[in-house]
Amino acid sequence: MSERVLNILITSFPRILGQGLLVTIPLTVISFALALIIAVICAMVQIADVKGLKQIVRFYIWIIRGTPLLVQLYLVYFGLPDLGVALPAFPCAVAVFALNEGAYCAETVRAAIEAVPRGQMEAGYCVGMSYIQIMRRIVLPQAFRTAFPPLSNSLISMVKDTSLAANITVTEMFMTTQRVAGRTYEHLALYAEVALIYLIFCTVITWLQRLGEKKLNAMNGGNVIRA
Amino acid sequence: MLEVKGLRKSFGGSEILKGVDLSIGKGDVLAVLGPSGGGKTTLLRCLNFLERADAGTMTFLDRTMDMPGSGKKDIAAYRRHTAFVFQSFNLFANKTALQNVTEGLIVARKMARAEAEARAMAALERVGLADKRDAYPSQLSGGQQQRVAIARAVAGEPDIIFFDEPTSALDPELIGGVLDVIRALAEDGMTMIVVTHEVNFARNVSTRVLFMDGGKALAEEPTAAFFQEQKLERIQSFLRSLDRKEGEL
Numbered sequence: 001m002s003e004r005v006l007n008i009l010i011t012s013f014p015r016i017l018g019q020g021l022l023v024t025i026p027l028t029v030i031s032f033a034l035a036l037i038i039a040v041i042c043a044m045v046q047i048a049d050v051k052g053l054k055q056i057v058r059f060y061i062w063i064i065r066g067t068p069l070l071v072q073l074y075l076v077y078f079g080l081p082d083l084g085v086a087l088p089a090f091p092c093a094v095a096v097f098a099l100n101e102g103a104y105c106a107e108t109v110r111a112a113i114e115a116v117p118r119g120q121m122e123a124g125y126c127v128g129m130s131y132i133q134i135m136r137r138i139v140l141p142q143a144f145r146t147a148f149p150p151l152s153n154s155l156i157s158m159v160k161d162t163s164l165a166a167n168i169t170v171t172e173m174f175m176t177t178q179r180v181a182g183r184t185y186e187h188l189a190l191y192a193e194v195a196l197i198y199l200i201f202c203t204v205i206t207w208l209q210r211l212g213e214k215k216l217n218a219m220n221g222g223n224v225i226r227a
Numbered sequence: 228m229l230e231v232k233g234l235r236k237s238f239g240g241s242e243i244l245k246g247v248d249l250s251i252g253k254g255d256v257l258a259v260l261g262p263s264g265g266g267k268t269t270l271l272r273c274l275n276f277l278e279r280a281d282a283g284t285m286t287f288l289d290r291t292m293d294m295p296g297s298g299k300k301d302i303a304a305y306r307r308h309t310a311f312v313f314q315s316f317n318l319f320a321n322k323t324a325l326q327n328v329t330e331g332l333i334v335a336r337k338m339a340r341a342e343a344e345a346r347a348m349a350a351l352e353r354v355g356l357a358d359k360r361d362a363y364p365s366q367l368s369g370g371q372q373q374r375v376a377i378a379r380a381v382a383g384e385p386d387i388i389f390f391d392e393p394t395s396a397l398d399p400e401l402i403g404g405v406l407d408v409i410r411a412l413a414e415d416g417m418t419m420i421v422v423t424h425e426v427n428f429a430r431n432v433s434t435r436v437l438f439m440d441g442g443k444a445l446a447e448e449p450t451a452a453f454f455q456e457q458k459l460e461r462i463q464s465f466l467r468s469l470d471r472k473e474g475e476l
Binding site for chain 1: 275277303306307309310311313315316317318319320321322330331332334335336363376379383
């Protein structure tokens with residue numbers, strides 16, 4: 001590797017990583033937190049079978065899962081201004097990522113809640129607990145353990161998907177890299193560098209996932225066996 | 228103590244309970260026998276409102292309720308006096324044995340933790356599992372899980388306990404331990420309705436027998452009369468078929 005390339009890599013590294021910490025990570029964390037809220041609400045609406053609302057939720061999930069994320073970003077950022085709704089790039093990206101991931105996670109959360117044996121709900125009623133008490137203390141903690149690995153999957157996907165936000169002018173890690181590459185023409189080295197940074201981010205999440213699972217297992221009494 | 232009249236229940240057009248009457252006095256142990264599909268479990272589930280009856284009235288501790296029409300509050304008040312033990316135990320998988328017993332006391336009955344734990348320990352003691360207080364359901368055998376479930380039922384100090392085939396999901400060598408616990412409860416004067424396939428248990432422990440077949444109560448009589456002076460051919464042939472099964476083993 002020539003000294004020039006090495007120099008470019010060394011000077012660009014803090015810059016790219018900095019955008020990662022300042023933009024990619026906040027974009028991911030905020031969007032994912034909102035996605036989880038959307039997911040739990042959508043799952044509960046479907047399970048409690050709320051008439052009308054349930055149809056709206058199914059429709060939302062259908063639309064989101066049936067169209068590409070990149071198209072959704074373009075629709076909201078470039079399309080909605082035609083209707084007078086013009087959002088700045090970052091909030092726009094947050095909204096699209098949250099709505100997109102929320103639809104996928106809603107199915108994960110719904111499946112996890114449904115995987116908790118119905119008998120525990122009945123046992124809860126028989127000892128006098130209310131629906132809300134049973135959900136909060138018995139069903140959701142177990143469902144969260146079940147949903148945790150697939151939700152971690154979604155989070156890891158989202159870290160990488162945020163690179164799509166470059167298309168709607170959010171200067172996150174990938175766009176920063178593109179700019180340096182455009183100026184220096186060192187495509188191979190720079191894109192390998194940003195790939196490595198994504199890999200580091202995802203490795204940290206994987207590691208956090210393992211820690212989280214250990215903790216959740218302890219809280220659920222070893223591996224939860226579905227009786 | 229508990230009297231039910233004209234209990235009816237259908238699922239999707241097929242009538243499972245076709246007008247069942249029953250009555251049970253304080254300290255009675257009513258064994259519910261009969262072939263599978265006869266409506267035994269549905270009857271029991273209706274009695275604790277896990278299924279909503281289509282028709283029927285219930286008189287419990289001198290209060291009469293219309294079973295299809297009773298509201299959430301009435302049902303909650305009623306369940307304060309009853310307990311239910313399931314075929315598949317249904318312990319809370321994320322709670323220890325002790326927490327399974329205290330959960331209802333603390334959360335639903337707002338009992339202080341110390342008091343609830345003392346009561347729960349006494350209940351676990353009663354089923355012989357005080358040493359398993361910190362074990363999770365996944366760490367217990369089926370028989371132990373069912374005994375914890377019985378402790379959970381007893382801890383609420385119910386006036387009546389419903390058992391839905393409490394030993395049907397157990398390995399044969401674990402059945403005895405659970406039946407012993409139920410027998411001990413009977414000896415202490417606990418009022419119980421037990422849906423079971425264990426005819427010997429019914430013969431030795433119950434005070435009355437209800438025989439269900441085709442959604443109807445074909446007989447409801449004292450245990451001795453049921454087994455010794457059985458006049459109905461349908462019941463005789465059911466009992467004979469069980470004898471034959473046991474003979475084969």
